Amino acid sequence: MTINLKVWKQKNAKTSGSLETYKVDHVSPDMSFLEMFDVLNEKLVQENKEPIAFDHDCREGICGMCSMYINGQPHGPLEGVTTCQLHMRTFNDGDTIVVEPWRSKAFPVIKDLVVDxxxxxxxxxxxxxxxxxxxxxxxxxxxxxxxxxxxxxxxxxxxxxxxxxxxxxxxxxxxxxxxxxxxxxxxxxxxxxxxxxxxxxxxxxxxxxxxxxxxxxxxxxxxxxxxxxxxxxxxxxxxxxxxxxxxxxx
Amino acid sequence: MSWLTKTLTSSIGKKLLMALTGLFLCTFLIVHLIGNLQLFKNDGGYAFNNYAVFMTTFPLIKIVSYVNYALILFHAFWGLYITYKNRQARPVGYAVVKNSSNVFSRNMAVLGTILLVYLAVHMSDFWYKYHNEALPYVKYTEQISSGNIETTMMETGYTQEAKKVESLNEAAGTKTIIVKDLYSVVSFSFQNILLVLFYVLSMFAVAFHMFHGFQSAFQTLGWSHPKYTPLIKGIGVWVFAVLIPIGYAAMPLYFYFLK
Incomplete structure (x- = not known):
């Protein structure tokens, strides 16, 4: 699968951010949404570019760390599922996915998709x-x-x-x-x-x-x-x- | 800060005030509708005009109506204030939003603002005119023995101190009542198609506002129970969002099409 991403990039809490476009090739439908980000980040690091900061920990749906607002919904389109348990088979080849951080005055953005x-x-x-x-x-x-x-x-x-x-x-x-x-x-x-x-x-x-x-x-x-x-x-x-x-x- | 101020200015307390005032206004919707059903009586406005006098002169009703006006204003402006505060809780918005809640629940402030405009028009159409303008008068002559009522319009320019003057003619066996003719004002106003449309569309706003508001008030009060909540939701939808708005919308339509 090829996935086009529009991801919120923000340097720190003091600067304002914007949506950046990325293209991720060779995405397996069995990858989790976070694994797709891992693949993208590895590529970015190899290209000497800044990887995208995002929160994650247990990756089995019980810790509450992952926090992506995917295509207008927290944790993406599935019901009763955290971002780490969301798999790429939920999306179609060539889809454009918009990923934003949680938006709240009480949750200031620390960097990219990471909020406090x-x-x-x-x-x-x-x-x-x-x-x-x-x-x-x-x-x-x-x-x-x-x-x-x-x-x-x-x-x-x-x-x-x-x-x-x-x-x-x-x-x-x-x-x-x-x-x-x-x-x-x-x-x-x-x-x-x-x-x-x-x-x-x-x-x-x-x-x-x-x-x-x-x-x-x-x-x-x-x-x-x-x-x-x-x-x-x-x-x-x-x-x-x-x-x-x-x-x-x- | 006293415990009461602290409670009422907390996020839950602010909503408590919206819920309590909202439920009071729900009872007003019922009473106002039942009273105004007299517009449908084919009696030349006899019942309705007498009702209008009673509603604007009986002291207890007068007190309740002023409390009602105050609570409408409070509910409206407190609601707008809460909406403003809630907006501040998300200074930076999302680029993409896929809503999973119903559209009416998200737009209570918009619907409420439409209703506030509607109320301003409605009050100036009837309430203001009834209280402040030279209205036509109508004379009802009732045959006491048979109960037959004869309706005579008073000549233009006729005026009297009281809203209602009653006299008894024992010799003729008749009772005469001269009252301000609000009925004909209503009847005349609703010959204007634009006003009729405005009233009917505003009743959609009532319906949508009640669709979310009635059950939401109970949720805010903490009254959620698997046995009774379905009943509350049913009443909110079928009585307050369907039956009552239809009842109100029927009035302008009745006068426009049938009178």
Missing amino acids: RSAFDRIIASGGYVSVNTGNAQDANSLPIGKDKADMAFAAAACIGCGACVAACKNASAMLFVSAKVSQLALLPQGQPERESRALNMVAQMDAEGFGACTNTGACAAECPKEISLENIARLNREFLGASISSTGV
Whole structure:
């Protein structure tokens, strides 16, 4: 296959970038999208040109590092798939593919397709955890959890924090991410002690990072590689509004 | 900052205000439609003109209507403010965007702006004229025994202090009511095809705005449940995006084609 690429090139956070055109020959349909970029980068290095910077790590769809906005969709055209699990057989010989970085004020471009997603880390640090004091772990079966609740918590915990929800949302809102992180703990007994402060602090941090507000378009859930559901956003609204009313902090 | 200000100015709180005001305006859509269905009564405007007097003089209704005007303005400008803030969250846009959400949900601010323009026209067409201009008056003479109503237009230039003057003639067994004739103003206005088109097209904006807005308000309130959410979505589509806009659009069409 021959693939024509239009890739966002940007030197650093301070400069403005533009779309550059590349042609990649001998692309195997079995290559992943990232492997196609590896081939292109090797060629660029051999030609003494600057390779394209992009994020990747596990390449098996579970780490959340890959973050390409491909032909107008985060992680490309397939549903429930990260960029690393997207294969070139999804495209046709001679296709032109436009690849851009996630676009959000809260995710500044570091270089080319690499964006700084530490805003997500700061949101997690503001409440996306349970405090566990020292001592032995108790027997797991001493905490009864209903199967339905466990399943919902697990589905929310599938979020890999890649930021596709932010990239897909017309408001660059991080609500799906934050709602998944709040939900996975709010549904479980371990999450109860810090339930109110978690919802309040994580939403406050989300707002401080400059993400937009949710307008319930549903683009996030449609594009999420882990298919996190919009019900989590309703739950976050409940958790946040409930905590605002009932928490004792004035 | 107090906890309440902090809550209401957070991204979720801002949306809460949109949801609550939006749902209030949904109830207004129902009440306004039911009241105005009296336009379809073939009684020379007797029911409608009396209803107009009641709506503009009964104190409780007056209070609610001013609350309603305030909430419409709040909903509109708060919505535009949120839209403006949301735009700032993506300073550099994409070259290519393939949308996976429905077109109405993405364009609530555009639809809302159309509705605001519509409301300005609508209010100046009827509300402003009813309150501020010399309207024609109509006299209804009701035979108390039979309930028959005779309609007489008052001569041009006739005016009275009150919107409605009622008198009883016991000897003749009749009751006479003289009221501002808003009905004929409505009837006359909707002979203009451009205005009829504008009203009907605006009702499409209502439909599309409600298509997303009604269920979205419940989602913002956190009211999502596998048992009840399908019902909410059904009501949003079939009642608020179909039935109600059709009901409203029927009024200008009725006067243009049938009156």
